[in-house]
Amino acid sequence: xxxxxxxxxxxxxxxxxxxxxxxxxxxxxxxxxxxxxxxxxxxxxxxxxxxxxxxxxxxxxxxxxxxxxxxxxxxxxxxxxxxxxxxxxxxxxxxxxxxxxxxxxxxxxxxxxxxxxxxxxxxxxxxxxxxxxxxxxxxxxxxxxxxxxxxxxxxxxxxxxxxxxxxxxxxxxxxxxxxxxxxxxxxxxxxxxxxxxxxxxxxxxxxxxxxxxxxxxxxxxxxxxxxxxxxxxxxxxxxxxxxxxxxxxxxxxxxxxxxxxxxxxxxxxxxxxxxxxxxxxxxxxxxxxxxxxxx
Numbered sequence: 001x002x003x004x005x006x007x008x009x010x011x012x013x014x015x016x017x018x019x020x021x022x023x024x025x026x027x028x029x030x031x032x033x034x035x036x037x038x039x040x041x042x043x044x045x046x047x048x049x050x051x052x053x054x055x056x057x058x059x060x061x062x063x064x065x066x067x068x069x070x071x072x073x074x075x076x077x078x079x080x081x082x083x084x085x086x087x088x089x090x091x092x093x094x095x096x097x098x099x100x101x102x103x104x105x106x107x108x109x110x111x112x113x114x115x116x117x118x119x120x121x122x123x124x125x126x127x128x129x130x131x132x133x134x135x136x137x138x139x140x141x142x143x144x145x146x147x148x149x150x151x152x153x154x155x156x157x158x159x160x161x162x163x164x165x166x167x168x169x170x171x172x173x174x175x176x177x178x179x180x181x182x183x184x185x186x187x188x189x190x191x192x193x194x195x196x197x198x199x200x201x202x203x204x205x206x207x208x209x210x211x212x213x214x215x216x217x218x219x220x221x222x223x224x225x226x227x228x229x230x231x232x233x234x235x236x237x238x239x240x241x242x243x244x245x246x247x248x249x250x251x252x253x254x255x256x257x258x259x260x261x262x263x264x265x266x267x268x269x270x271x272x273x274x275x276x277x278x279x280x281x282x283x284x285x286x287x288x289x290x291x292x293x294x295x
Contacts, residue, residue: 019242022235023251029232031258034106036225038267041102046218048098050211052091053203054219058226059196066234067189076186077194086178086191087198089171094199096168103161105269107260108150111279112165114256117249117286118143119173127177136292143285150278192233249290253283 013021037051064071077083093116100109118140124130132140151162182191214222240248256279263269271279 015242016247019239019248020251022239023243023248024254026232026236026239027252027255027258029228029235030255031262033225033228033232034101034110034259035262035266036221036228037098037101038106038263040218040221042267043218046211046214046222047206047208048095048102049203049206049208050214050218051098051222051225052095053200053207053211054222055094055226055229056091056196056198056200056203058223059199059230060193062227062230062234063189063193063196067193070187070189073187073190074193074197076190077197080186082178082182083186083190083194084198086175086182087194088202089175089178090195091199091202093168093171093175094195095202096164096171100161100165100168104165105260105271106263106267107256107269107271107279108275109161109165110256110259111150111282112147112162113169113172114253114286115143115147115166115282116169116172116176117290119170120176121173121289123173123177124180128180133292136289139285139288139292141285142288143282146278146281146285148278149281150275188237246291250287253287253290256283 037048040046040051041048063074067074077087097109097113100112121130121132121136121140125132147166179191236248236252239251243251260269260271260279264271
């Protein structure tokens, strides 16, 4: 379905080169959304719950469009327990990421969110019986050792938003495991719809008056961010059809770096040595894990 919607221009590139370009394009779209979220957070006119809600609106519209004649399948998100759990966890995890983007520097929030790769790998080993080889174990140790360094080797350096970021990553790691179950019986569009629909529903009780009176400019930015994410998801799916999981996931690791650069350029963020070193270890360890998972 996705391949029929996106018509790629005829270019003389190998499948691998096309896949890498698609992955890079998806990373750019995801990063643009993060910059929009950070901008909205700095303006302070809407809450992160509003951002979550409008991303859900855009995502739901995208899922229904993508499903086409099979749109009735989307209704399964309301009575299939695992889809419901996936949706609620996804909505909560996304809200936890957005609140950290609102209150932390974009680079740190993105790197801590990325640790969902590590948690997902651990959960798969614990609950799905997936084997961890020595290189994966080394990657996990290397990446997890970067977290205390990033926080300055001090409990005082761990703020509430650091804990929220890690909690959101743990929830996202659980989602990765749930998706492993769901892909056996559900199509990718329905799984994505669960994220979007419950992202809206989870946010509704927490919306304030300012969110309802957000103004057309803020609404356009939030919907635009949702469209960017939906487009990124579509292009990323196409990229994975041309790349191995290891190569595709490795390209996705560029996202925190791109976000950090965007934070410096657009929001004048600065990063000290502990943050840079800790982030480097997390990215390096995560790279080892995802490359081994794809083998």
